[in-house]
Amino acid sequence: MAMRMLVLGAGALGGYFGGRAMQRGLEVAFLVRPARAAALARDGLRIRSIHGDLDTPIATLVEATPGFDVVLLSCKAYDLDAAIGAIRPAVEAGACVLPVLNGLSHIDRLNAAFGADRVWGGLAKCAATLRPDGTVQHLNDWHWLTFGQQDGAMDGRASAFAAALGQAPGLVAEAVPDIRRRMWEKLVHLGTVAAGTVLMRASVGEIVRAGGRGFLLALLERNAAIAAANGFPMSPGFMDSYRAMFSDAASAYTASMLRDLEAGGRTEAEHILGFLTDAARAAGVPEDLHAAALLHARAHDQRQEAKRLP
């Protein structure tokens, strides 16, 4: 019998991974709020991607029901409390939660709500955005969904879910025994691109061409030092590949946080930059660059909330 997946949210990542899971034969329903439900009923799910477009009607729910194996949690961090309430009926009926949120601190909140045996670690290396017309736009060729049970077990439902999703262009799903380390690696990567591109309001290439390679590499080194202080040193190979990425003068790469800010949306500043600023302070790592990026995003969020954006 096909595995059943409930996706909370049909935004950029929820829409992308949910659509790919449908293509792989899983039974997928999207738990959405009324405005998105109405748009999806009218237009269906539309994905535009280098790995193939998708236009399909989808099943939506406005209240979670029992009967799912996995809940893909794909809200922004600032919506987490409401999302926990929304998925509770599915999780209490037996589903596991696979969060794709960036950052780390949501795991503790999910554990407190549902118990660690129901909550997997997870991360997405996939750049996507929801266009104003509701289309999910995949932005590059990254297509990795990585997850794992927190106890590291490789014989449980996480492995079965990875096998059901498979590994093919468009979506490479992998269950791993060391998801905490993988999430720290993602945070070192994301913390660099988010703090760097948000603070400078420019792409990696634009920052490098403006003379900011050292700024980006300082952020990378500091994020790696924070991870190491928390028990997760980055490997030399990891650091070499990300030093190269953050030195590329031709790169158009930006973080989803910069896209949110430029679209006039709210940012996940506290969840990502606030966490890293606190973690830098606790680890004795210089915090000034993170603190400046946090302040910049916080100030934007205040204007955004007060509807004072130009």
Ligand SMILES: NC(=O)C1=CN([C@@H]2O[C@H](COP(=O)(O)OP(=O)(O)OC[C@H]3O[C@@H](n4cnc5c(N)ncnc54)[C@H](OP(=O)(O)O)[C@@H]3O)[C@@H](O)[C@H]2O)C=CC1
């Ligand atoms: N986009 C990217 O490239 C990447 C994003 N991430 C991380 O993934 C997470 C999701 O990001 P992204 O997909 O970009 O975000 P989006 O804003 O595109 O999508 C989030 C969706 O969650 C929905 N949502 C929020 N709360 C609820 C709720 N209570 N019930 C139903 N739906 C809800 C929103 O619906 P509504 O329309 O009703 O507001 C929205 O559609 C973030 O933590 C981000 O940092 C990680 C890797 C890459």
Ligand SMILES: CC(C)(CO)C(=O)C(=O)O
């Ligand atoms: C995968 C990555 C780093 C893509 O930029 C991301 O998570 C984000 O921008 O939020």
